Amino acid sequence: xxxxxxxxxxxxxxxxxxxxxxxxxxxxxxxxxxxxxxxxxxxxxxxxxxxxxxxxxxxxxxxxxxxxxxxxxxxxxxxxxxxxxxxxxxxxxxxxxxxxxxxxxxxxxxxxxxxxxxxxxxxxxxxxxxxxxxxxxxxxxxxxxxxxxxxxxxxxxxxxxxxxxxxxxxxxxxxxxxxxxxxxxxxxxxxxxxxxxxxxxxxxxxxxxxxxxxxxxxxxxxxxxxxxxxxxxxxxxxxxxxxxxxxxxxxxxxxxxxxxxxxxxxxxxxxxxxxxxxxxxxxxxxxxxxxxxxxxxxxxxxxxxxxxxxxxxxxxxxxxxxxxxxxxxxxxxxxxxxxxxxxxxxxxxxxxxxxxxxxxxxxxxxxxxxxxxxxxxxxxxxxxxxxxxxxxxxxxxxxxxxxxxxxxxxxxxxxxxxxxxxxxxxxxxxxxxxxxxxxxxxxxxx
Numbered sequence: 001x002x003x004x005x006x007x008x009x010x011x012x013x014x015x016x017x018x019x020x021x022x023x024x025x026x027x028x029x030x031x032x033x034x035x036x037x038x039x040x041x042x043x044x045x046x047x048x049x050x051x052x053x054x055x056x057x058x059x060x061x062x063x064x065x066x067x068x069x070x071x072x073x074x075x076x077x078x079x080x081x082x083x084x085x086x087x088x089x090x091x092x093x094x095x096x097x098x099x100x101x102x103x104x105x106x107x108x109x110x111x112x113x114x115x116x117x118x119x120x121x122x123x124x125x126x127x128x129x130x131x132x133x134x135x136x137x138x139x140x141x142x143x144x145x146x147x148x149x150x151x152x153x154x155x156x157x158x159x160x161x162x163x164x165x166x167x168x169x170x171x172x173x174x175x176x177x178x179x180x181x182x183x184x185x186x187x188x189x190x191x192x193x194x195x196x197x198x199x200x201x202x203x204x205x206x207x208x209x210x211x212x213x214x215x216x217x218x219x220x221x222x223x224x225x226x227x228x229x230x231x232x233x234x235x236x237x238x239x240x241x242x243x244x245x246x247x248x249x250x251x252x253x254x255x256x257x258x259x260x261x262x263x264x265x266x267x268x269x270x271x272x273x274x275x276x277x278x279x280x281x282x283x284x285x286x287x288x289x290x291x292x293x294x295x296x297x298x299x300x301x302x303x304x305x306x307x308x309x310x311x312x313x314x315x316x317x318x319x320x321x322x323x324x325x326x327x328x329x330x331x332x333x334x335x336x337x338x339x340x341x342x343x344x345x346x347x348x349x350x351x352x353x354x355x356x357x358x359x360x361x362x363x364x365x366x367x368x369x370x371x372x373x374x375x376x377x378x379x380x381x382x383x384x385x386x387x388x389x390x391x392x393x394x395x396x397x398x399x400x401x402x403x404x405x406x407x408x409x410x411x412x413x414x415x416x417x418x419x420x421x422x423x424x425x426x427x428x429x430x431x432x433x434x435x436x437x438x439x440x441x442x443x444x445x446x
Contacts, residue, residue, distance in 0.1 A: 026339075028332070029419050032331035033390060034387075035331055035390070036390070037411050038393045042394075042403060047314070060280070063272075064269070064287065091235065092265040092270065094112055099290070109137040109140065110271070111271040112135065113270070114267050116132075119187070120186070129170065131219075131222060133222055133227030133231075134222075139151060141271045148181060160225040164194055166197055167216055168199065180197055181197070198216060200217060284305055285303075329418075346371075367434050371434045387412055391407055
């Protein structure tokens with residue numbers, strides 16, 4: 001043990017005598033370990049984000065979204081004779097939501113949503129935002145919890161009362177110094193009483209863009225009937241709508257008929273929650289056919305299964321992460337080759353030192369331990385520095401970009417073990433070559 005300690009100490013002294021070369025030799029290991037840790041942290045963060053998105057969108061949810069722009073198709077002779085070429089669709093309505101829940105087996109709940117652009121006003125502060133008409137099922141299907149207050153009850157929904165639940169950022173903007181419960185805020189032209197505050201829920205811009213998720217923290221939620229009766233019901237044609245349509249006639253493009261409103265759907269989104277164990281694809285197909293039949297054969301809705309989208313995104317993320325980790329592993333391999341190259345050059349530089357040690361009684365094993373210790377020390381030191389750089393790089397990526405990173409002990413342990421193993425693997429050949437030197441020839445070497 002004493003002899004082993006002596007040989008290792010000699011290896012460390014030799015490295016410390018050439019600090020610049022030692023650091024340069026370890027750069028490959030440093031950057032390789034740092035890259036592996038950073039890539040694995042990005043991969044873990046992406047997995048966690050997908051899990052969170054799955055929790056929010058719901059593994060058993062089916063999302064139905066209206067299509068305003070319809071595709072053009074050629075009309076057959078039979079359709080022209082039957083007058084089917086100009087079919088009228090009432091759009092996605094509250095009645096569709098009720099029919100889905102009543103008719104289709106396995107449906108737990110149906111959560112309709114109406115989204116209106118509006119303005120929020122209170123105490124001289126004003127900002128734009130979205131007014132969301134929902135039912136109690138919305139909070140269950142989206143897993144949106146309340147920080148304080150209570151949800152809508154049956155009385156609020158039936159009577160279309162002027163109550164609301166505000167998002168976390170809305171509370172921070174308008175109620176910084178007081179509790180918002182029981183206070184009033186003006187949304188559009190209607191004053192609403194706050195009965196609850198939603199818990200904070202942050203999303204990256206990538207998630208909002210890719211999955212169509214709104215920023216829940218900036219919205220105000222009111223009972224669905226409150227929106228339909230006190231704000232806007234697109235399914236209801238008012239005298240002002242008729243006057244506007246009459247003013248927008250286009251004899252050339254529309255045959256002298258009034259133009260249709262840009263969005264004729266009563267509701268903007270339906271979230272259908274399905275029982276566990278049900279075949280999501282079969283239920284989605286039944287929903288699609290049912291809506292097509294109810295809308296007179298017009299395909300003006302899109303049925304989306306979030307689980308399928310997230311599964312595809314997860315597969316793509318895994319492939320991307322594997323490619324990045326492979327590239328980082330190549331950096332480690334290059335670092336190991338660099339260590340072996342420098343150690344071979346060191347053997348040739350110190351061949352006279354090797355001859356002196358062998359002539360004074362050192363064994364070949366001692367020489368192997370000395371040079372192998374140098375290689376391992378280089379790789380271990382590079383691994384430690386690489387871990388520090390990798391952790392800092394991961395934190396920097398999360399701070400300066402919207403990419404979530406999660407640093408795990410497993411990634412650090414694997415990186416350090418690989419770095420040490422590289423030192424042993426690539427340092428063994430130079431150490432073996434040093435131990436096989438002939439003492440006489442080594443002493444005569446110039």
